[in-house]
Amino acid sequence: MILRVTVCQLSLTILEYAEGQSNRSNVVLDGIGEEPGETWDQTEEKVKDILVDKLKLQRGIEIDRAHCTGKPAANNTSPRPIVLKLLRFKDRSAVLERAKNLRGTNIYINEDYTDVVRMKRKELLPKLWEARERGEIAFLRHDKLIIRPPEHSRA
Known part of the structure; x- marks a missing residue:
C-alpha cells in the first residue's frame, strides 16, 4: 500500500514537471479586448501588433500559437486571458523583460x-x-x- 502511494506521488510529480516544461515558452496576456467570434489568427495578429507597437519588439519573434482560454463571459465585461506560445525560450524572456513598457495600460503579461x-x-x-x-x-x-x-x- 505504501509503495502504491509513493508511485502515485512520483507519477504526479513527473506529470507536474512535464506540464511545467510544456508551458516553459508560454506567457499569458490579460486585458486585451476580444471581438465576438474572433479566430486564432485574428488573436495572433492582435498580439503581434502589441509586441511591435507597445513592447518595441521586432517582428522576428515567432509565435507558435495565440489563443484565448476559458469560455467567454455572458456579459462580456472582461476579456479572457490569451495564452501565447512562443517558439523560443529567448523570445519569451524578451517579452517578459519588455512587459514593463505596458505600465499605465490595462494590459498585463505574466508567466504561464x-x-x-x-x-x-x-x-x-x-x-x-x-x-x-x-x-x-x-x-x-x-x-x-x-x-x-x-x-x-x-x-
Whole structure:
C-alpha cells in the first residue's frame, strides 16, 4: 500500500514537471479586448501588433500559437486571458523583460504556470504582503517566496 502511494506521488510529480516544461515558452496576456467570434489568427495578429507597437519588439519573434482560454463571459465585461506560445525560450524572456513598457495600460503579461504552482503562489501572497509591510524585500520566484532584508541595512 505504501509503495502504491509513493508511485502515485512520483507519477504526479513527473506529470507536474512535464506540464511545467510544456508551458516553459508560454506567457499569458490579460486585458486585451476580444471581438465576438474572433479566430486564432485574428488573436495572433492582435498580439503581434502589441509586441511591435507597445513592447518595441521586432517582428522576428515567432509565435507558435495565440489563443484565448476559458469560455467567454455572458456579459462580456472582461476579456479572457490569451495564452501565447512562443517558439523560443529567448523570445519569451524578451517579452517578459519588455512587459514593463505596458505600465499605465490595462494590459498585463505574466508567466504561464501550472495549476499546482498557481495555487502555491496564491497561498504565499499573504506572507509576501506581510514581509513587504515590515519593510523587507519580498518577491515570488516560481513557487518560492524570497524575502531579503532592506537594501539600506546590508553591510
